[in-house]
Amino acid sequence: MYRTDLARIHHEGFGGFARRAAPGLLAILRTSNIRPGSLVVDLGCGSGIWPARLDLAGYRAIGIDQSRAFVRLARTVAPRCQLRVGSVHRVALPRCQAVTALGEVLSYLPAPLFGATFRRVARALTPGGVFVFDIMIGQPHPANYRNWIASGRWAVGVAVRENPARTRLVRQIDTFWREGRGYRRRREIHRLRLANPRDVRAGLRATGFRCRTVTGYGRYPLAPGRLGFVAIKRA
Ligand SMILES: C[S@@+](CC[C@H](N)C(=O)[O-])C[C@H]1O[C@@H](n2cnc3c(N)ncnc32)[C@H](O)[C@@H]1O
Known part of the structure; x- marks a missing residue:
């Protein structure tokens, strides 16, 4: 992580x-x-x-x-x-x-x-x-959304999913870091407890x-x- x-x-x-x-x-x-x-x-x-x-x-x-x-x-x-x-x-x-x-x-x-x-x-x-x-x-309703943010040399996309019992949340995080003319892509999965x-x-x-x-x-x-x-x- x-x-x-x-x-x-x-x-x-x-x-x-x-x-x-x-x-x-x-x-x-x-x-x-x-x-x-x-x-x-x-x-x-x-x-x-x-x-x-x-x-x-x-x-x-x-x-x-x-x-x-x-x-x-x-x-x-x-x-x-x-x-x-x-x-x-x-x-x-x-x-x-x-x-x-x-x-x-x-x-x-x-x-x-x-x-x-x-x-x-x-x-x-x-x-x-x-x-x-x-x-x-x-939160009152299980979260289930995607979001992204970009700056000059990087971008990050996050997909968030909570289980229906609202006890666990998983974030799939994709990062893009500028490298030459392209972007280096990395993925991390973060598991959190509510x-x-x-x-x-x-x-x-x-x-x-x-x-x-x-x-x-x-x-x-x-x-x-x-x-x-x-x-x-x-x-
Ligand atoms: C969302 S970041 C917050 C970082 C910082 N405290 C701040 O407020 O900017 C969560 C942090 O928890 C750290 N972390 C998660 N599990 C950990 C563990 N078992 N031991 C030490 N650090 C941990 C992560 O590496 C990360 O730095």
Whole structure:
């Protein structure tokens, strides 16, 4: 997932999510008493836009992503941050004051790994630490659509299909990257899980968090079918 072409396209065409969410996320950290100098681990850091903003705001940031192409890119976007290739459910998490997983990262995990990830994050966080993430919860009707976006040197087409039970979503992503006179074509299939917010809340409470949900980060609203969680580790 997120091989070279899609990683670059995501950074150029979809990096606006992390940029626009950053002020609201920084406000969540401040109001949760997570001060500059604290360590924030960003799971599924993508091209490193959010870790770079954390660094700029005086936080220490570690970014982790399963995509080598994204981590390569992140090293140029956030050169002062620690960036690692690793999977959310396998990588060792250091003791830290905040963990973030933004842009549907946890929706890529199969159901059994969801609770396990909450437990690992709870173990890593200091008491009062905050875990901020957003996930896909689906919309009133199963999504079934195609879309495409083009820029100067690339184009991307996405076909989205949800199962009727609205528990799973598959994205077929075709990227076209200009190469000489033609375009290099690559295809990725992304399988995501649509969560039930009640289950997520219950999972967080069971692992020692109190939580609230948000429909955006500050003034930046999450896209339809997404829900954010701000979970504080109980002392
Ligand atoms: C939609 S992108 C969001 C990237 C970034 N957080 C942002 O907001 O721009 C989802 C990210 O989750 C990462 N991801 C998915 N499953 C993962 C896993 N098991 N471990 C680490 N990263 C994962 C992908 O590689 C990708 O970078």
